[in-house]
Amino acid sequence: MPLEILILKTVGDRNLGDVTVKLTGSLDTATAPELERQLSPVLASQIKHLVFDLAQLKFISSAGLRVFSMARKQLKERGGQASFVNMQPQIQEVFEIMKSLPGVAIFKNMAELDAYLAARQRSHEENQ
Amino acid sequence: MTLELHATPEEVMRAVEALQEFGQVRQVPDKQLFGLALALEECASNIVNHAYQRDARQTFRVTLEHTGSAVVIELRDRGQEFDPTQAPVPEKEADGEDRPAGGWGIQLVRRYMDEIRYAREAGENVLRLTKRLG
Numbered sequence: 001m002p003l004e005i006l007i008l009k010t011v012g013d014r015n016l017g018d019v020t021v022k023l024t025g026s027l028d029t030a031t032a033p034e035l036e037r038q039l040s041p042v043l044a045s046q047i048k049h050l051v052f053d054l055a056q057l058k059f060i061s062s063a064g065l066r067v068f069s070m071a072r073k074q075l076k077e078r079g080g081q082a083s084f085v086n087m088q089p090q091i092q093e094v095f096e097i098m099k100s101l102p103g104v105a106i107f108k109n110m111a112e113l114d115a116y117l118a119a120r121q122r123s124h125e126e127n128q
Numbered sequence: 129m130t131l132e133l134h135a136t137p138e139e140v141m142r143a144v145e146a147l148q149e150f151g152q153v154r155q156v157p158d159k160q161l162f163g164l165a166l167a168l169e170e171c172a173s174n175i176v177n178h179a180y181q182r183d184a185r186q187t188f189r190v191t192l193e194h195t196g197s198a199v200v201i202e203l204r205d206r207g208q209e210f211d212p213t214q215a216p217v218p219e220k221e222a223d224g225e226d227r228p229a230g231g232w233g234i235q236l237v238r239r240y241m242d243e244i245r246y247a248r249e250a251g252e253n254v255l256r257l258t259k260r261l262g
Binding site for chain 1: 137138140141144145158159162165166169170173176177232233235236239
């Protein structure tokens with residue numbers, strides 16, 4: 001199963017510069033390098049928030065988690081964050097397992113994400 | 129069913145797709161099939177990236193078996209002796225983000241499989257992964 005990568009820049013609200021990455025298919029040992037390649041210029045820009053929309057992601061392995069980890073680390077260094085939304089149950093389970101492992105700090109902050117998205121929604125409504 | 133595969137990521141995913149078809153035909157529930165696919169991806173990737181250092185001329189074998197009560201995946205390679213069941217569990221750290229991520233795969237395999245057995249047989253690494261059904 002291939003991976004389709006759609007990178008959308010959010011414009012026109014207060015969070016100018018945010019980027020959403022929609023992934024469709026399988027993020028695995030064969031497709032993770034392509035995601036890493038496409039994310040590289042995005043991460044090199046000064047964006048702070050990167051949202052990975054995983055609604056259509058069917059499969060993930062540690063090769064894919066490694067790319068997420070790398071992105072999250074780079075954003076965190078400049079005070080930003082990576083967020084993961086719309087996970088299918090099997091993907092959610094992989095994240096939960098990673099969270100439970102000692103020594104793995106990457107995916108512990110999904111609660112942050114909810115707070116961030118709620119705040120963003122509010123600011124959007126205020127602008128209406 | 130036995131597959132002979134070259135040591136490339138694309139071949140790993142060819143094996144994963146064969147497993148998914150194998151499982152669907154035998155009505156293995158999606159949840160179990162996902163775990164099996166993940167375990168196969170991780171273990172076959174280890175062979176490609178570590179045992180064979182991405183030398184695409186090298187080959188390894190994957191055998192899929194449905195016993196009725198379980199699915200068994202066997203992987204055989206001729207790479208350097210390596211027992212993934214002996215891989216250390218990550219130590220607790222305040223911030224593990226700089227930790228090389230190579231060890232995550234085997235942790236996932238441990239969570240999804242019921243049994244992982246390693247043997248060195250006649251110059252081959254033989255890894256058997258078992259997932260009980262039902």
